Amino acid sequence: MVSVNFGRSRQNDVYTAGIHGRKPTVPADFAELERRARAKLDRRGWAYIAGGAGEGRTMAANRAALDRWAIVPRVLRDVSRRSLEIELFGQKLPAPVLFAPVGAGALAYPDADVHIGRAAAELGVPYIFSNQGCAPMEDVAAAMDATSPGAPRWFQLYWSTDDRLVESLITRAEKMGAAALAVTLDTTMLGWRPQDLNLGSLPFARGEGIDQYTSDPSFWEIVGERLREATGEKPEISLGAIRTLFSIARNVPGDLWKNPQSSLMKRLAAPEPRAAVQTFLDIYSRPSLNWDDIASLRERTSLPIVLKGVLHPDDARQAVDLGVDGIVVSNHGGRQVDGSISSTDALVDIADAVGDRTTILADSGFYTGADVFKALALGADAVCIGRPHMYGLALNGADGARDAVANIIAELDLTLGLTGHTDVAGLDRSALKDLR
Template sequence: MVSVNFGRSRQNEVYTGGIHGRKPIVPTDFAELERRAKAVMSRRGWAYIAGGAGEGRTMAANRAALDRWAIVPRVLRDVSERSLQIELFGQQLAAPVLFAPVGAGALAHPDADVHIGRAAAELGVPYIFSNQGCAPMEDVAEAMDGVVPGAPRWFQLYWSTDDRLVDSLIGRAEEMGAAALAVTLDTTMLGWRPQDLNLGSLPFARGEGIDQYTSDPSFWEIVAERLRGAADEKPEISLGAIKTLFSIARNVPGGLRKNLTAPEPRAAVQTFLDIYSRPSLNWGDIASLREKTTLPIVLKGILHPDDARQAVDLGIDGIIVSNHGGRQVDGSISSTDALVDVVDAVGGKAKILADSGFYTGADVFKALALGADAVCIGRPHMYGLALDGADGARDAVANIIAELDLTLGLSGHTDVAELDRTALRKQD
């Protein structure tokens, strides 16, 4: 659990290990973390998690925009005691950091979502369960409660073309103790992702990352309906198709032998691909969400100030300013530049979270100073997961929180809740 003076405690832990010849498994800087993770991940896993849309211009823009803001430290202030704690939707959080949802996490490590949940619970910060996760949400919640009962967790919702599934997923999220519902808006269809395309690799087509669906009774009702109405077709037989079939059979519930011959597993994958997201999603759908849940509603993927204003007008509780880690639109506005516009547009009428390209404690500091209430961390925890499972995911985010704590104090501040733009200066 994050505590007062967490940064110094984390430093001391690492340096004490060094006295005994132990170096951290998870590197403490992002560049080395990324390099080592790439060395242990499969080509498919690396392409999916590290890759971006198009030529990667949005990923580059995320970094460049953060670099245009410089921290201006103040001195001769008593910073011996500092607070990273925040309140978010009625929950007290140890730090203004969340584990972002990342789909198909098993590409980095088996049982990825369960390990990530445990990591978040140990640190006392929320994990936003991925709608495209590799474990049912109930299993992840149980694992988190085994670490800290009632550990904070949210649920990410992809709005399906079938409202029965939407309603079922929301009901399950409420039952497993989600503190908020984060609706992803920017992936009503997949962006152009050359790293995946060049490998012909779509994890979901192999049954990877569809566990929220294959654990849902409404989903199986939809699959059964489609099977009843389907015409008999002979699939193309190839070595690749056989390998894919084995992958589907392993990832869908049921015995391997039965899944290899039964039509349901293959139909489940095709059903997911057909219905997982709704390109026609619009503001009317979002307005109707209030009738479906009492959970706080957070919209993920807003970048334009007018969209932020409309969300506030609908009574939305929070906004995650995000360009999906640069994975959807090549040449998009950076998350940091959009954050400034959205914060000004909202005027404190909703909680604002930042996402996409925030990889260090200094990055988090800048986002908070620009007006974010909290920051979502994505790739770093996935890289830590690839290196050392739950401990690696925990340590990757612990390092970010530790650097945030030290940056806070070394810049002359004692409370993240009091940061504002006077702590920064815009560079030309």
Template sequence: MTDPTVPTDPTALPAGAGRLRQNEIYTQGIHGRRPRVPTDHAELERRARRVMSDRAWAYIAGGAGEGSTMAANRAALDRWAIVPRVLRDVSSRSTGIELFGQQLPAPVLFSPVGAGALAAHAADVHIGHAAAELGVPYIFSNQGSAPMETVAAEMDRVRSGAPRWFQLYWSTDDDLVDSLLARAEGMGANAVAVTLDTTMLGWRPQDLNLGSLPFARGEGIDQYTSDPRFTEIVAQRVRAAVGGEKPEISVGAIKTLFSIARNAPGSLMKNLTAPEPRVAVQTFLDIYSRPSLNWDDIAGLRDRTTLPIVLKGVLHPDDARRAVDVGVDGIIVSNHGGRQVDGAIGSIDALAAIAPAVDGRIKVLVDSGIHTGADVFKAIALGADAACIGRPHMYGLALAGADGARDVVANIIAELDLTLGLAGYTSIADVDRDALQRV
């Protein structure tokens, strides 16, 4: 899986990394070899749709309601134009940044995407491999398709100490929250990103029209079925349910049972007859997220973990100020890729208002609708410290596994480097709003 155009130094990309990658692709073209994944988002999306199942496409590519928030994310980016400056020496450039004490080669992270196995088996392991090759962080999904320890081991195999974060969905069971946090610390997480905007699922017609919720089939609950506290809760429920109501039997239910059995730890045959896998699914659906989550919970999180705390899903300047006041280390400006509230503000519009309110007191990241290196440049210019890439790397994963996920993000970083130089800048630290004009 090693790509000669991928840097081996985790602290910096070589000067001209964008040109190196560009030239490598053209050199391969001399031999009639085209890139494994398209280098533009539109074609990447089209090809991924052809290879993904209807269920996978609905869950990963779909949005809330009529999809207007997804459209707003792109429209917000289009409202800002880059204004290149010329006759500046840009022969030597750096895309490196510092984030929570770590030197990173680019201001880019792999976003968490739940139920990734819809796109590829053991998706999280492949994504971790891809991120480790590039030396940029992967935010492990709390709703992942592999235990966090397994993903961390694969990342360390590729690059010792490869950066990784953990996304936390705050369960209704406090002991489970503590268990997940302890595991995140144990597997070497560099931060915990608490998702705030999914205390309940948004209205997602693409999934609803198929009657498809991956978690109900045991897809994307591996962090839970590998957790000692969660398995303890399941065992308690199994004991309490002995002699209880029998489930309805149908062809669909039998298919779902096979899916649950395949995704649960242990042998398929045992899982088909044992109650634990089915009870685990229902337990997850009951307790995975807490609608009552509030600022008091966040204020107490510092006593529960030593990790830097990042709040994911902030869209209002007042909430960003409150995050500063409660003492967290960072926020991710995000509308969950347009998957939660239809008609919500675009993340870049939110960033433009939030960054001045935070004024550098904590780290500010952004996701939702970020597809290209130029998009990342705009986000940095508007005050973000880094940008998170979601759907694009999942499309690359669907097309070419770990190599595809890596290449998609490597292309974004390469375009960022070229955009940096062509806009007249040599360092990410120098890019500010003067680089943009509102259209």
């Protein structure tokens, strides 16, 4: 759990271990963390987790925009005691940091979401469960509660083309203790992602990252309907299809795949697992999603509603006018639109437009404690961390994910004190200088 003077405590732990010749498994800087994670991940995992849209210009813009703001330290202030505490939707949190949702996490580590949940629970900060997770939300919630009863968690919602599934996912999120519902708006269709395309690799087509669906009774009701309407076409049989079959077999539940007497050809022809994957691909997200749908969401849930993927101040104003509870300023980690506005530049515009009227979270390209400090000073109430915790997960499971985010929180704490501040709630743009 994050505590007072967390940064110094974490430093001391690392240096004390160093006396005995023990070095941290998770590097303290993002560049080395990324380098080691790349060496650990296979090509598919690296492409999906680290890759961006198009030529990667949005990812570069995220970094460049942060670098245009310089921190201006103040001195001779008593910073011996500092507070990173914030409150989000009635929950007191020890630090203004959340574990962002990342789909198909099993590309980095088996049962990824369960391990990420445990990592977040140990730190006491929320994990936003991925709608494209590799474990049912109930399993992740149980693991978090076993680690720290009542550990904070949110749920990310991709709005399906079938409202039965939307209703079911929301109901399950409420039952498993979600404190907020984060509706992702910027992925009504997948962006152009060359790293995945060049490998012909879409995790979901292999049954990876669809566990929220295959654990949902409404989803299987939809699959059953589609099977009854099927034309009976047989799949193409190839070496690649056989490899994909085994991947689906590992990721889609059912006794059919555990029957050793069933021939490979019979398994390949079996309709249920293939239909589940195809159903997911057909209905997972809805390009027709619009403001009327968001307005209807208040009738579906009492949870706080947060819109993820807002980049334009006019959209932020409309969201606030509609009564949503929060906004996540995000360009999806640079994975959706090449050449998009940076998350930092959008944060500035949106904080100016609605910062006094709603809760604002920042996401995409915030990789260090200094990055989080800048985001808070620019108007964010909290920051979502994505790739760093996935890289830590790849290196050392739950402990690695925890340590990657703990390092960010520790650096935030030290940056707060070294710049003459004692409370993240008091940060504003006077702590920064615009270098443009």
